Amino acid sequence: MIENMNELRSFIVVAQTGSFTKAAARLGVSTSALSHAMRKLEEQLKIKLFNRTTRSVATTEAGEQLFKKLFPLFESIEDNVNALSTFRDTLNGTLRINGADHSFLYAIWDKLLAFMQKYPEVKLELTSDMKFADIVAGRFDAGIRLGKEVDQDMIAVRISEDMQMALVATPQYLEKHGTPKSINDLTKHQCLCVRMPTSEGLFVWEFRSPKTKELIKFTPSGRLIVNNNFLVKKACLSHLGLALIPKDRVAEELKTGEVVEILSNHAIHYEGYHLYYPNRRQNSPLFKALVEELRV
Incomplete structure (x- = not known):
């Protein structure tokens, strides 16, 4: 029995970032406290969840399996909680997007600005990257790239001109x-x-x-x-x-x-930039709002 569900949420963030330091900063706790919480979680489950080195942390096979099971569940919980904000005519939550600097600076910056002005409680985390990122492995909500050819389980929406x-x-x-x-x-x-x-x-x-x-x-x-x-x-x-x-x-x-x-x-x-994302994200009210703001 898990004594504290927050430990599972913390586990997800550590698995996402691959770093106790980065995860602690995101969660607003100390690195030592977070590390202690993860060891406590491993003791409760009687399973090693992370392989730790002096420089990095990575999920074990069991940890990765747990992450893949839990992440969609917590994502769904967040989406449902965020959906309640529609009763007060606003949205909140955080969206993490990966894309080339050109896409952010020249193709969709004005649209992103309009989105943030429309939803002042929403946080955007933009990661500029020249290489084609695996948004699932990188724990991003969406990615941006030229063209519409994406993996089978992804959806692509055009967001810019050629x-x-x-x-x-x-x-x-x-x-x-x-x-x-x-x-x-x-x-x-x-x-x-x-x-x-x-x-x-x-x-x-x-x-x-x-x-x-x-x-x-x-x-x-x-x-x-x-x-x-x-x-x-x-x-x-x-x-x-x-x-x-x-x-x-x-x-x-x-x-x-x-x-x-x-x-x-x-x-x-x-061909212009497309926003691509896992099909499970299409039911999120927050994500729907982003898509509608960016699409051409």
Whole structure:
């Protein structure tokens, strides 16, 4: 018999964060108190729930099984409690969303702001990540990515218009190195490369033939390799080379002439961002409100 149900809630948070320190901060208790509570829970269940090291904590096989059973139950309890807030014309609760920085900053920021203003008691935790995250393993409520292809047990809802790409450089760079007139000319230039966090390969540049509409792939090369578009933009504005970047990231610089677009007739666009989430989340009033605010 579990003496304190709060220990089960604490167990879920530790399993989610993989850290007693992070879990304690989220729960508002001391690390030592949380660790003691988890040992007490293990003693009551007579099962080891966590493998502990000096740097991390991970669920055992039994702990992971318990987490998978309990998490949907506690999630359902929270949803039902949060649903009561509709009787006072508001919603509360916390939503954790994972996505690329571009999706948050340029695609849906105004929508998120409107959502928070509409529901002042709701907390949003946004995690910016270049790599494609497993939102279930990462304990996120939802993720954001381009396109609508998701796993079978996921739902995808479009939340932005198509993402237009642009090949850009500063006038200073082009004055010194010349302006590319074709895709083949790019081999003669310094290309600002992005190392992809998941595959660890370089981001392959894609263009569209203005005549045949066929996809053209080009593997860039250059002296500088970075792992995010903030550094790509910074390097481009520092006259270090050509950058293939979402056009809205350099919209102001294009207007002022700080950068110019190259081979615009070859520019490609990608299907817009989609919010994807486990199908069990669709019954949550709080999550429904978020989806309705973000969808296009």
